[in-house]
Amino acid sequence: MAVHDVPVNAPSCHPNIEWIPSSGFQLRKAGVQFDAVRVDGDDGRRAADLLEHLTGGDPGPVVIEANGRRGVYFLLPPGGSAGRAWPPGAMPFNAARWAVSYVPVPALVGRTWPLAWRCPPTAPGRFVHPYLLLATLVAVARATATPPESR
Structure with a gap:
């Protein structure tokens, strides 16, 4: 059962992480x-599948979105997305001097549609590793750019 399928009144065994809202969803800087x-x-979902496989789940x-662009948000440590050459289709959100950006964050349980945790946080300070994500996104981009008969 995925975290977003847990009943609203189910007890939570997830860590208390201050930036996760207690209900619904909120934007975080x-x-x-x-x-x-x-x-x-689909590229975001492929990347999430591959990352889960590479990290043992x-x-x-x-975070995933169910509507609109169907975005997949990979949360990295602060500063983890800045100064990297992300492949086309990967949009970094950080505290760059010239821009302010916000990321939608759902609660761990309850009604959070259109957002849900694809992989919920397991501990404070535990984030997606920036270099592993970068390598994964490059691999997904190469795989989707290769004609099917060449694979």
């Missing part, structure tokens, strides 16, 4: 408690 990288659509916190 990127670069304060975490950075993020958003990858929309615990890649760090990953």
